[in-house]
Amino acid sequence: MSDSWPRRRLLAILRGASEPLDAQELARITGQHVTTVRFHLDVLTKESLVRQFQQPPRGRGRPRIGYSAVQRSVGYQELSQVLADQLGPDPRRRSEAAITAGRVWGAKLDAGDHPVKSLEDAKDVTVTLLSELGFAPERDQSGEPDDQVLIKMTACPLRDLARTHSEVVCGVHLGLINEVLDRNGSRGAVNVRLQPFVEPELCVVRLELTAARRTLENRDAAAPGRAEGPPLNEPPLAQTSAGRVGGPQLRNADADIAKQAAKQW
Known part of the structure; x- marks a missing residue:
């Protein structure tokens, strides 16, 4: 996008909008003439920063053209790949470094104050944490012994990278869970194990009493x-x-x- 403040402003408005906006609405918001707004929208569309949508007309007349910002990926998958490659060739050291990084992350995370006084408490804290991070956790109560809890992770934001660098991705998640549980009082009482890809699209967290x-x-x-x-x-x-x-x-x-x-x- 060329260095144009009016276009940057239009793009910011569209990124914050909950639905497509047409040229007349954008002209009203910005105070620019509708012809000027259409010119800038055409430039943004050609640069693939904005997408057009056909909208129903207001009253009689032709359908309106609405505009919405294209949401671009920040490239977390590529960034994670680069970081994983920088941890060295030794899988064990990569895993240890990843667990340490996960603990550092957990120490900075606002995980709330939920005292862990039982294995059930540890399960609740872990499920809440994984839910907030997008893992879609489900408790697996089939065949659980009394001193263990199994939690299914049915989604993972970095699943593709985990297939090739599970010691890094899963290590970070393991360190994160351990740190959050420790902060809430389970240190020395609960072991956390993470089993990646027990099924093609499923990982499992196992909590057990020490x-x-x-x-x-x-x-x-x-x-x-x-x-x-x-x-x-x-x-x-x-x-x-x-x-x-x-x-x-x-x-x-x-x-x-x-x-x-x-x-x-």
Whole structure:
């Protein structure tokens, strides 16, 4: 487009319009003569920045010509491809870098304040996040064990790139989910796994309780008079007013479980 302020203004108006506008409407909005507006619209049309639509006439007469801005792609697919190629040839390092990038993204994202105190809470936070990002998530309740939740991702904004660079695209999404859940209190309690392309157009997110959390919940269930366990973000073996859970010192098995959970994060 040539450096023309009137044409830039017309294009901005059309981009913000919810429906096509004709030359007379644009002339009224801009204060320009309708002949001048038609001239600029012809230039924008020839440059493929504006598209014409036939509209019904107002009263009697010939159909009107409406104009709408052509929405151009910003090229995110190409940009993602370039970024993926810059992460180096080692798939493992590419995956680690992508997960780190996803966590950085998650730390900057406004994910709301939804305390995660159960696996069901973790599912709700994850489904909300994926919905807002365009993944069209669906919970798969068929064959779910008690300590796992499966979420189907039926859409992906970068699916074509994920087919060739799944370690990068899925790594970013995995880091993002982990960071958002951690920010809401699930650190050390929920493992997140992402399984790409379990079907040609389907990926699956699997949320599961960590070994430390499962052991703690089993112990709580077996203890008389204990109705429910502590929130997910409470340390696996918490200090109480009567001393440490399990006696004066951590038992070896408990220490091993805590170490395993820490290594996972």
